[in-house]
Ligand code: NAD
């Protein structure tokens with residue numbers, strides 16, 4: 001392996017500036033059908049035992065940012081369970097194979113995060129299969145752009161809140177009793193928590209809520225030795241975006257207005273999740289790690 005996440009490189013040109021064609025996928029979208037394809041670190045992520053023996057559950061672990069975290073966690077020595085929607089099976093099977101190629105156990109958990117029973121069951125299945133749980137990544141999310149608040153159906157609002165906020169609550173509530181001191185919870189928020197796009201009212205609301213939940217829960221769980229943190233990505237090239245996540249004019253120049261001049265790749269998020277999951281971040285709790293291509297955050 002010649003290039004890995006430690007290779008010295010100009011961040012502007014490390015990845016191509018993408019200019020996607022006008023493309024639309026039905027929700028939730030597949031990594032398999034992205035044009036151009038995204039990088040999840042398949043060829044580049046090099047592990048060094050930073051999560052040896054850990055047991056992780058990642059929602060939305062089939063594709064995008066969650067898939068990059070899943071590959072990295074496995075290469076760092078963790079067993080990894082991934083949750084995803086049944087229609088994402090092809091993406092999920094690809095990630096399961098990569099986890100297993102890293103010599104770790106993989107657990108595939110298809111289902112719907114809007115269902116509280118499913119949210120509780122994925123925690124129980126992970127604990128049952130791996131003999132415990134000490135890393136939880138609440139990363140699954142729904143993002144559907146709408147021009148006007150009057151275009152957002154009550155059903156969309158409900159589904160966005162359920163997927164992004166309620167599921168995080170249900171899964172966290174089920175997971176915490178199983179988590180020993182040293183465990184970590186990482187929630188995926190967004191630059192949208194601070195700079196809401198006018199066309200993502202419902203989604204941005206959930207991302208502010210996730211950030212707030214993270215900072216409150218972190219204080220509550222710190223005395224028990226469980227650290228809770230968040231990652232705030234900027235524009236990252238994933239199936240979320242062409243499956244009605246962006247207006248077409250924003251999609252075709254995705255990420256180009258950021259200081260680094262390009263969209264980020266899922267692989268560039270993985271080290272942030274590894275850092276927050278591992279013991280090396282032992283004094284970091286209630287933090288939001290921004291990975292925004294230079295866009296300022298508070
Ligand atoms: P993605 O589409 O690869 O991942 C989102 C995942 O959410 C899907 O793979 C799917 O498995 C899961 N999901 C959605 N609805 C679900 C449901 N009802 N039941 C079960 N699973 C469901 O896209 P991504 O961009 O990697 O998204 C991961 C996280 O990153 C999301 O929380 C998203 O809001 C956040 N985020 C993404 C960006 C970006 O630019 N891509 C920026 C900021 C934050």
Ligand code: MG
Nearest residue numbers: 029062063088
């Ligand atoms: Mg997916």
